[in-house]
Structures are given as structure tokens and as C-alpha cells.
Amino acid sequence: MYVYELNLRVRYAETDQMQYVYYGNYATYFEVARVEALRNLGYSYKKLEQEGVMMPVLENFSKFIRPARYDDLLRICVRVEELPTARMRFDYEIYNEENTLLHIGYTLLVFVSTQTMRPVRCPDTMTNLLEKFFNK
Amino acid sequence: MYVYELNLRVRYAETDQMQYVYYGNYATYFEVARVEALRNLGYSYKKLEQEGVMMPVLENFSKFIRPARYDDLLRICVRVEELPTARMRFDYEIYNEENTLLHIGYTLLVFVSTQTMRPVRCPDTMTNLLEKFFNK
Amino acid sequence: MYVYELNLRVRYAETDQMQYVYYGNYATYFEVARVEALRNLGYSYKKLEQEGVMMPVLENFSKFIRPARYDDLLRICVRVEELPTARMRFDYEIYNEENTLLHIGYTLLVFVSTQTMRPVRCPDTMTNLLEKFFNK
Amino acid sequence: MYVYELNLRVRYAETDQMQYVYYGNYATYFEVARVEALRNLGYSYKKLEQEGVMMPVLENFSKFIRPARYDDLLRICVRVEELPTARMRFDYEIYNEENTLLHIGYTLLVFVSTQTMRPVRCPDTMTNLLEKFFNK
Numbered sequence: 001m002y003v004y005e006l007n008l009r010v011r012y013a014e015t016d017q018m019q020y021v022y023y024g025n026y027a028t029y030f031e032v033a034r035v036e037a038l039r040n041l042g043y044s045y046k047k048l049e050q051e052g053v054m055m056p057v058l059e060n061f062s063k064f065i066r067p068a069r070y071d072d073l074l075r076i077c078v079r080v081e082e083l084p085t086a087r088m089r090f091d092y093e094i095y096n097e098e099n100t101l102l103h104i105g106y107t108l109l110v111f112v113s114t115q116t117m118r119p120v121r122c123p124d125t126m127t128n129l130l131e132k133f134f135n136k
Numbered sequence: 137m138y139v140y141e142l143n144l145r146v147r148y149a150e151t152d153q154m155q156y157v158y159y160g161n162y163a164t165y166f167e168v169a170r171v172e173a174l175r176n177l178g179y180s181y182k183k184l185e186q187e188g189v190m191m192p193v194l195e196n197f198s199k200f201i202r203p204a205r206y207d208d209l210l211r212i213c214v215r216v217e218e219l220p221t222a223r224m225r226f227d228y229e230i231y232n233e234e235n236t237l238l239h240i241g242y243t244l245l246v247f248v249s250t251q252t253m254r255p256v257r258c259p260d261t262m263t264n265l266l267e268k269f270f271n272k
Numbered sequence: 273m274y275v276y277e278l279n280l281r282v283r284y285a286e287t288d289q290m291q292y293v294y295y296g297n298y299a300t301y302f303e304v305a306r307v308e309a310l311r312n313l314g315y316s317y318k319k320l321e322q323e324g325v326m327m328p329v330l331e332n333f334s335k336f337i338r339p340a341r342y343d344d345l346l347r348i349c350v351r352v353e354e355l356p357t358a359r360m361r362f363d364y365e366i367y368n369e370e371n372t373l374l375h376i377g378y379t380l381l382v383f384v385s386t387q388t389m390r391p392v393r394c395p396d397t398m399t400n401l402l403e404k405f406f407n408k
Numbered sequence: 409m410y411v412y413e414l415n416l417r418v419r420y421a422e423t424d425q426m427q428y429v430y431y432g433n434y435a436t437y438f439e440v441a442r443v444e445a446l447r448n449l450g451y452s453y454k455k456l457e458q459e460g461v462m463m464p465v466l467e468n469f470s471k472f473i474r475p476a477r478y479d480d481l482l483r484i485c486v487r488v489e490e491l492p493t494a495r496m497r498f499d500y501e502i503y504n505e506e507n508t509l510l511h512i513g514y515t516l517l518v519f520v521s522t523q524t525m526r527p528v529r530c531p532d533t534m535t536n537l538l539e540k541f542f543n544k
Contacts, residue, residue, distance in 0.1 A: 017185075018190055018192060020192065022163075023163055023167075023192075023193040023196055024160050024161065024162075024163030024164050024167070025160065026160075027158075027159055027160030027163065028160050031160070049153075054154055056154060056156060056159075056200065056203065057159040057198075057200050058199070058200055059197075059198065059199050059200070060159055060160075060197070060198045060200075061195070061196070061197050061198075062193075062195065062196045062197075063194070063195050064192065064193050064194055064195070064196075067192065
């Protein structure tokens, strides 16, 4: 299992009049968490797209336990529990500074060739970087 | 079961560099669908909040079948399959103009008093407006 | 001068914890106003991009007179005061249902070829559709 | 003059199908820059609101020189050129990693009491923290 943690500050733009983070904005937090988890591995999602593979989303799930609020410094814990094949799943837990669990969720993505627009397998370079976190 | 349909045009702001609607923006489409479904019943979500009840989200799920794209005139079909009690669930299907199913999802919300910040039951006025769509 | 008006409902997603429309979201309202003003002329911005011309923004200005709020049904009045050449300017006024002026602004855009990424002149088809609104 | 610089990474959510940062998202970058500039002074915008003063926007201006793109690590340079009185102005310059100037802009804000909803003067604590950057 590969686990990565990052901190992210809630922006005013992300709040709504309920004084909570608007529920749709957690998907953006998930995106940042995935991209930074890959960058920490030595992998750039930007470069992946430049090399002709993109990762559209198949499923996204959010469970709202307690609201995140303006200026909260969130801690996002992102996990890859299985080596990706044609698909890749990221699981998330979001905590506030008091270490209270606010939110859990997951995103399931697929690898697609930008040329053929057809599914492809996870690039070897990504698999190689992830393999050391998974026991045989 | 209460069913409502609305049309909604994809904005440029909602696209991303994959030339798809960004995956987090479906939550906003769901919000518009819920609010317009209630308005069509004769119920105003704005008024609900002014009267001291808000509806934060407990769960949100999105399944991405095909991408929505810039300027698509989407048809969103929203369903309330059960009379709300302490919670209320909305299910959605999103189609494009060629009647292709692009997206399905649901949102589970809870009724909360803005004074006590504690859960309350669905207001009677909403229940009364919905009841005629549900067989005893 | 070409003038067009449209109505647009404020979404919950667009509010912030001040209970106002977040200041950055007016740019999205401007975008919707421009695109619908062109559609009303018989011109599709989507088609313009498909034909190889895009319109990035050069300048954007917003003056906030009174706040727009959740669920307000805004009336956006958009004006093209000069025939576009290499650039095109849209001016906006936003009113609420009580006809109170909430917001004014403008956007200056440029025509760019998506092939060469260099500026081009306003396409003749757009000029032809606009010409009847301008006196010689 | 008080000057502060911060880095900010462009999110996928912030791009549009032109493969640029959507023009409305610069307002969010400006917001982050203002709030972090104040935090660096020892001042919390969140606390300001909790103490009953908010800062709605009066004017916002953006000039787009070159596009910011996905995953760019932007450097935002924010300046306060005058001691705030009833109003406060922030000026911004945004650079990419190659030190190319991409964007300039400003925001003019006003201090408002959340109780009376009327303008108030800049709180003394903020003025005191800023004063050392301004010559008599």
C-alpha cells in the first residue's frame, strides 16, 4: 500500500453560505492529493498527459462526516491500496488541525490513450515506482 | 416517486483541459437539479434556510459513463424515490441532446436546525407537497 | 450597438461564507452572458473554436455595487458597443429582481488562431451578423 | 510599501478546454495572495471576520499577458502600496517558473462591520502591523 499525506488550506472561494466547504469542492481536494501523491513518487501527471495518456474519472464518492471550514489547514491522507492495472483507485481521509476526521472518499480512474481515446494499461514507469510499496 | 427533469447548458468555466466537464462540477449540476425539483413542487430551498433549516450533504456519489462537453445542453433527470424522514436522497441521470446517458449519481442530505445545529425531521410542508407522489 | 439580456439564477456553489456571490464568479456570469449574446445573434462560440479560432481574455474588470445572493434571479444586460476588429469588448450590467443595479464590468477579448496561436481578425460571419446593429 | 511573495500550484480544476487557467480563477489566486500576505504580517483574515469585520470587494481588475497552465508553479507578488483607511488595495503580479510575467491585477476592498453592515475604518491592529513598511 502506498500512502501519502499533504496539507491544504481552505480558500474563501471554496466556502458556501452555510459556512462550510461547498460539497463539490472535495473533488478538487482529492485531485490535488492524487497529483501530489504521484509527484512524491517521482511521477508527474502533467507529463503523463504530455506523453499521451490521460486519467478520466470513472467513479467518485464522498462521505461528509464533519464540515471543513474557511482557513482550516486540512491534512489529506491518500492511499493506493492496489497496484493499478487498467484502473487506479485512490482512497482519502481528510482531517482538520485538531486531528478530527472530517471526510472520507475515493476516486476510481482509468488510463486512456489521448490518441485513440481507448483504455490502456497503467504505464510501466508508474507501476515500477509503485511496486516497492506492494508485497509480492 | 417524484421525478423532475431540467435542462442545463455546460459553461466554459466548467470544462477542463481534457475538454470534459471537470469531475467535481457534477456536484453543482446535482445541486441545481435538487433545487429546481423542489421549486417545481412549490418549495424553495432558500426559504427553508431562512426559516432555520439547512440541508448539508452526508454522501455524494458520481459514476462517469461518458463525458459532458462544453456547450452541451444537458437533460438532468432527478428522482426522489422515498419520502424524506430525517434524511433525503436524490438520484440523478444526466443525458446529452442525443439522449445518451452520460452520468448517474445520488446525494444523501440531512435536515439540520441552523439554531441548534442538530438534526431535525423533514418539514411538514415539504412532506405534504411530496406525499401525493407516493402510494400508501 | 448590440444589446442582449438574459436571466441567470445564482447557485449555492457560487456563494461564499459572507453570504454573497463569491467575487470571482462574476467572470463566469460574464462568460455565460457573452456566449448567449452571440447565440442570440445566430453565432456559436463552440463552433468558432471548432473552426480554429478561440477568444482568450485580455482584460477583465468588475465593479461591485451591491452583492448578489443565493437564488437571486439575475438579469444580465450585455452590450457590444463597437464592431470587433482584432479585439472584442463586452460590457455588462447585472440587476436583481427588484431592478437594483448590483454589478458592472467589461471583458476585452482577442481572436486567436488555434493553429498558429497568433492573433487573427474577427471572422466575417460574426462581423456580418453584428453589422446591422451599428450605423454607418 | 508592503510586499509579499508566495508560490501556488495550478490545479487541474482551474484549467479550461483552451488549456489555460480559466480567466475567472485569477480572482481566487488574488484571494490566496491577500490572505497569505496578511498572515505573514501576523494578521488572520479569518479572525478579522470572527471579530465582526469583513472585507467585501469593490473593484477587481485582471490583465492577461500570457496564460498560466496546468501544474505551473506560479509566483504571486502582492503589494500594498498605501496604508489602508476605509479601503484597502492589493496589487498583484503573477510569474511562472521561467520568471515570465503572466498576469497583473488589483483588488480594492472595503472594511464593513458584520453587525451594522456599514463601512468601518481599517482595524488598528492591522494598521499597526503595516505601518513599519511605510515611511512617514
